[in-house]
Amino acid sequence: MNWRDMPEMDEAADQIQGPATGLRQAGNGLLLVDLYELSMLEAFWANSMAGTAVFEFFVRKLPSSRGFLVAAGLEQLLDFLSGLRFSDVELAYLRESGHFGVRFVDSLAELRFTGDVDAMAEGTPFFADEPIVRVVAPLPQAQLIESRLINLLHFQTVIASKAARLVLAAPGIPLIDFGLRRAHGAEAGLLATRASYLAGFAGTATLLAEPTFGIPVFGTMAHSFIQAHDDESTAFERFARVRPDRLTLLIDTFNTEIAAQKVVQLAPRLQAAGIAIAAVRLDSGDLVEHARKVRRILDEGNLSSVSILASGGIDEDQLQRFIREKAPIDSCGIGTSLTTAPDAPSLDCAYKLQEYAGRPRLKRSEGKATWPGRKQIFRRYDADGIMIGDTVALESDRVPGEPLLQPVMRSGRRLSGPSSLVETRSYAAASVKRLPADLRRLESAAYPVEIDPRLKKLAASL
Amino acid sequence: MNWRDMPEMDEAADQIQGPATGLRQAGNGLLLVDLYELSMLEAFWANSMAGTAVFEFFVRKLPSSRGFLVAAGLEQLLDFLSGLRFSDVELAYLRESGHFGVRFVDSLAELRFTGDVDAMAEGTPFFADEPIVRVVAPLPQAQLIESRLINLLHFQTVIASKAARLVLAAPGIPLIDFGLRRAHGAEAGLLATRASYLAGFAGTATLLAEPTFGIPVFGTMAHSFIQAHDDESTAFERFARVRPDRLTLLIDTFNTEIAAQKVVQLAPRLQAAGIAIAAVRLDSGDLVEHARKVRRILDEGNLSSVSILASGGIDEDQLQRFIREKAPIDSCGIGTSLTTAPDAPSLDCAYKLQEYAGRPRLKRSEGKATWPGRKQIFRRYDADGIMIGDTVALESDRVPGEPLLQPVMRSGRRLSGPSSLVETRSYAAASVKRLPADLRRLESAAYPVEIDPRLKKLAASL
Numbered sequence: 001m002n003w004r005d006m007p008e009m010d011e012a013a014d015q016i017q018g019p020a021t022g023l024r025q026a027g028n029g030l031l032l033v034d035l036y037e038l039s040m041l042e043a044f045w046a047n048s049m050a051g052t053a054v055f056e057f058f059v060r061k062l063p064s065s066r067g068f069l070v071a072a073g074l075e076q077l078l079d080f081l082s083g084l085r086f087s088d089v090e091l092a093y094l095r096e097s098g099h100f101g102v103r104f105v106d107s108l109a110e111l112r113f114t115g116d117v118d119a120m121a122e123g124t125p126f127f128a129d130e131p132i133v134r135v136v137a138p139l140p141q142a143q144l145i146e147s148r149l150i151n152l153l154h155f156q157t158v159i160a161s162k163a164a165r166l167v168l169a170a171p172g173i174p175l176i177d178f179g180l181r182r183a184h185g186a187e188a189g190l191l192a193t194r195a196s197y198l199a200g201f202a203g204t205a206t207l208l209a210e211p212t213f214g215i216p217v218f219g220t221m222a223h224s225f226i227q228a229h230d231d232e233s234t235a236f237e238r239f240a241r242v243r244p245d246r247l248t249l250l251i252d253t254f255n256t257e258i259a260a261q262k263v264v265q266l267a268p269r270l271q272a273a274g275i276a277i278a279a280v281r282l283d284s285g286d287l288v289e290h291a292r293k294v295r296r297i298l299d300e301g302n303l304s305s306v307s308i309l310a311s312g313g314i315d316e317d318q319l320q321r322f323i324r325e326k327a328p329i330d331s332c333g334i335g336t337s338l339t340t341a342p343d344a345p346s347l348d349c350a351y352k353l354q355e356y357a358g359r360p361r362l363k364r365s366e367g368k369a370t371w372p373g374r375k376q377i378f379r380r381y382d383a384d385g386i387m388i389g390d391t392v393a394l395e396s397d398r399v400p401g402e403p404l405l406q407p408v409m410r411s412g413r414r415l416s417g418p419s420s421l422v423e424t425r426s427y428a429a430a431s432v433k434r435l436p437a438d439l440r441r442l443e444s445a446a447y448p449v450e451i452d453p454r455l456k457k458l459a460a461s462l
Numbered sequence: 463m464n465w466r467d468m469p470e471m472d473e474a475a476d477q478i479q480g481p482a483t484g485l486r487q488a489g490n491g492l493l494l495v496d497l498y499e500l501s502m503l504e505a506f507w508a509n510s511m512a513g514t515a516v517f518e519f520f521v522r523k524l525p526s527s528r529g530f531l532v533a534a535g536l537e538q539l540l541d542f543l544s545g546l547r548f549s550d551v552e553l554a555y556l557r558e559s560g561h562f563g564v565r566f567v568d569s570l571a572e573l574r575f576t577g578d579v580d581a582m583a584e585g586t587p588f589f590a591d592e593p594i595v596r597v598v599a600p601l602p603q604a605q606l607i608e609s610r611l612i613n614l615l616h617f618q619t620v621i622a623s624k625a626a627r628l629v630l631a632a633p634g635i636p637l638i639d640f641g642l643r644r645a646h647g648a649e650a651g652l653l654a655t656r657a658s659y660l661a662g663f664a665g666t667a668t669l670l671a672e673p674t675f676g677i678p679v680f681g682t683m684a685h686s687f688i689q690a691h692d693d694e695s696t697a698f699e700r701f702a703r704v705r706p707d708r709l710t711l712l713i714d715t716f717n718t719e720i721a722a723q724k725v726v727q728l729a730p731r732l733q734a735a736g737i738a739i740a741a742v743r744l745d746s747g748d749l750v751e752h753a754r755k756v757r758r759i760l761d762e763g764n765l766s767s768v769s770i771l772a773s774g775g776i777d778e779d780q781l782q783r784f785i786r787e788k789a790p791i792d793s794c795g796i797g798t799s800l801t802t803a804p805d806a807p808s809l810d811c812a813y814k815l816q817e818y819a820g821r822p823r824l825k826r827s828e829g830k831a832t833w834p835g836r837k838q839i840f841r842r843y844d845a846d847g848i849m850i851g852d853t854v855a856l857e858s859d860r861v862p863g864e865p866l867l868q869p870v871m872r873s874g875r876r877l878s879g880p881s882s883l884v885e886t887r888s889y890a891a892a893s894v895k896r897l898p899a900d901l902r903r904l905e906s907a908a909y910p911v912e913i914d915p916r917l918k919k920l921a922a923s924l
Contacts, residue, residue: 029670031669031670031673032642032648032651032652032668032669032670033642033668033669033670034640034642034643034667034668034669034681035667035668035669035679035680035681036667036681036682036683036684037684038669038681039681039682039683039701039705040683040684040686040687040701042704042705043687043700043701043704043705044690046700046703046704047700047704049690053686053690055686093673097672097673099679139690143684143686143687146643146684146686147642147643147668148648150643150644151642151643151644151645151647151648151651154643154644155645155646155647158646178496180494180495180496180609180613181496181608181609181612181613181616182612182613182616182808182809182811183613183617183646184617184620184645184646184647184649184650184802184807185613185617185646185647185648185649185650185653186494186610186613186647186649187646187647187648187649187650188646188647188649188650189494189613190494191647205496205497205498206494206495206496206497206609207493207494207495207496207497207500208491208493208494208495210559211493211555217497217561218497219496219497219498219500219501220498220501221498221501221502221505222498222499222502222605222608223814223815223825223827224502224515224517224605224608224814224815225502225505225605227815227818227823227824227825228506228511228515228601228815228818228819228823230821238505238508238509239501239502239505241508242504242505242508242509243501243504243505252827252828253825253826253827254825254826254827255826283827283830284827284828284829284830285827285828285829312830336808340646340807340808341807342807342808345646345802345803345804345807346644346798346802346804347644349644352685352686353685353686353689353690356689356690357690359692361689361690362689363685363689363715363716364715364716364717365685365714365715365716365745365746365747366714366746366747367746367747368745368746368774
């Protein structure tokens, strides 16, 4: 069910909000910046430095546990840029804060984002040194957005990249995001639903993802539901009668196999009431072993149509084991290992000035040097459409291959409406299929990314 | 400057918000739940199960990289509970969604949190198996809050625990949070400022932390500021003249030592204009080596009052090295290693039903069994006030030691107003000082936590 198709609900979703938690709407405001952004803006303002700046966002080096990354977060970035302005309350705060001159703060009232953005489509695999977003705008605008731009692109890229690996590890097993509770805050929980769905997850347990992004939501029950009853069978039956749709019973609260037998005993009575058990959920112990035993109990109990959902600390290694050992696991809930991406919870990424006032700019800090100028990535494929190599070059130089950065915003206006998440998801799936086989197998392998000789020459000349 | 002391600004801060980013106010609404919470609530409602439930939040097992944790996030939890209600728009959405019966959704309109909360004070060190929050409320209320309760307590505890380690690693070196950009979303960035300040950080670079929490904010400049000028000295001077307060110059854009010499050359001219350089910032390369060379250049240039701020991938190991090698580093900016806590980005925590309708409840899932009943932690100290051991016992049993869980909410009302973050920070510092010396040295050491024999007996009897 996609709520975007229901105009009245889409509008309602826009207003979904509730009581204050003591947190302001952090992500929406322009005070969610590093103080230094505004310090620099004041110096730019005082020196009339408003020439055109070119910034690019890229990852310096892949984490050792990643053979490729998946670009994500562009949609939220474009939303942020489209609505960028200081509110009256924020301006009042800045004036009173004592950090800035009043005339400078007054000048911020008119600030909007009027620049251009070129970007790699969300769902595209990418590698170190490849810019995924390029911003061309008057220097103060391009600088001001740094903190939130990185914050938005970094997190969703972390999660989409992790999700793509999980999906590759478990061909044919639908994966569901169970990770809200251990995500780092509310926004992380919500954006992780999007980034993981984009990268091939089947859906999420987080209800808000449905009205916000149209993502399918799934739910079972918690151990507390079973524990609140004096008897496990009673808990199953009560839940079944009230919540018969896609009915999934959690069977590991006391003893998994005994609970599976209770499910078998309960099934005919439910069936008489027109209720079918869709699945049972395992959440602890050796999931492969339990799945085998439970499968046998269900099959012998005439419940071969009941599927098995596994959850509880599942990561890529475990998913590969499920496949290798042909465990009778039909779907998985993935929580913490998705939403905190513990093997690569951050990326060594940066948003760097590459050109100002028509001149390429270089940074030479040790271990953090950048390639100057406006760049493009050209991707080459073999006859079967499999990726064989990328070249990072100056945009102005022609190089064989498909140019990955495409215009998405001009003069502060988006070139198209909000993207369809379902289409982005299809594109991501198709793109991941074009990765070299060793990367798809999650083996450590280096994908060839060349720096064009003309770009090297420019860097050397600066 | 603490904005809480300025009534008009506190009110303004309440309204700080800006343009939509396409994200709803995720954390504030009651749709940011796992779907299963509402599924269970519907089953409870249909079966009139509204007896008193006791849930406790605890960590099952410490990460291998943590000898202790620091409790945090209670303040935001209490805010969330105080304002808990479904908005009309949320109710309309639930009705239309097709997931629930209309009469059940209607019943949610009246739902408020009317329960009791006992909790460990924020800033208290704690260990595995020790509940830090206990909720006693009608079953549906206590169940509904599960997802967000864990989301709030888990994240701030992750960050406060990491921050406490960083602070212990660097006695005498003020640490500043630089981690907004790589935090997992907006809320994580903002709440990390609070959790780290609470645990001893000196402040943050994130401006929004000042109006929201009264946390001191600090800022320098980015490499882009230098790069946007044709000449590094010009960049320094322009910045200095516009932003003379606590002036910190970033000196690693091209060559750190050459830039330090430029600072020496610039200083007299600035001094003539009444501008003092407060610090220089190093952000790349071998920070110890650069700090030594830069210190010498500054001292020889008559700038011994200029301090050195280091940043760039700093974690506990590097801080300990700075201390061990007596590096002339006066303060540090800590980014990614604080806000993503890569060595322990999540905790194996749970919010579990321990009692319902007057009967203790047990969960026996393999590796995830819980201790039943309402519990209390009793902490014992030696004559010097150093912690020597904790006992987890039933609340009703008397055990020697200080009881750590204290009443903070009764019948849905907070027992005191919002806590002072400065006081919480002092309490946290005093509490961390009482940890055994080996834990304070960040050595791997087990702190003795006993389970009271009467609690073991109860668990065995269920």
